[in-house]
Amino acid sequence: MSIFAKIIAREIPADIVFEDDVCLAFRDIAPKAPVHILVIPKKPIVSLADLTEEDQAAMGRCVVVASIVAKQEGLDNGYRLVVNSGADGGQEVPHLHFHLLGGRKMSWPPG
Numbered sequence: 855m856s857i858f859a860k861i862i863a864r865e866i867p868a869d870i871v872f873e874d875d876v877c878l879a880f881r882d883i884a885p886k887a888p889v890h891i892l893v894i895p896k897k898p899i900v901s902l903a904d905l906t907e908e909d910q911a912a913m914g915r916c917v918v919v920a921s922i923v924a925k926q927e928g929l930d931n932g933y934r935l936v937v938n939s940g941a942d943g944g945q946e947v948p949h950l951h952f953h954l955l956g957g958r959k960m961s962w963p964p965g
């Protein structure tokens with residue numbers, strides 16, 4: 855069971871900012887920006903590479919939830935939504951997650 859599955863199951867604590875039947879959003883434990891929230895599907899999908907057609911609605915919901923949470927956090931000047939996928943993508947936790955980053959100007963290209 856991944857660490858995020860344990861957060862969904864309330865086996866370990868997290869600062870949860872949004873929850874519905876499909877998604878959970880909680881603050882990143884090591885924030886890389888003034889606002890750093892992870893939006894995850896409750897279904898234990900490992901990475902973008904593991905998505906199937908049946909995940910389309912859940913992925914759409916996660917993006918909508920990120921937009922809702924960004925408004926909730928007052929990120930009116932913009933923000934970034936990032937998914938790291940696999941080893942080259944820099945993914946560390948094997949449960950698909952969207953990083954919502956905001957509260958500062960982001961640079962491009964990413965490292």
Ligand code: AMP
Nearest residue numbers: 857868881882883884938944945946947
């Ligand atoms: P990634 O490198 O894309 O897999 O991102 C994993 C993210 O999960 C990192 O930004 C970590 O800081 C974050 N993280 C790891 N464990 C926890 C936790 N228990 N609660 C909240 N965020 C976590």
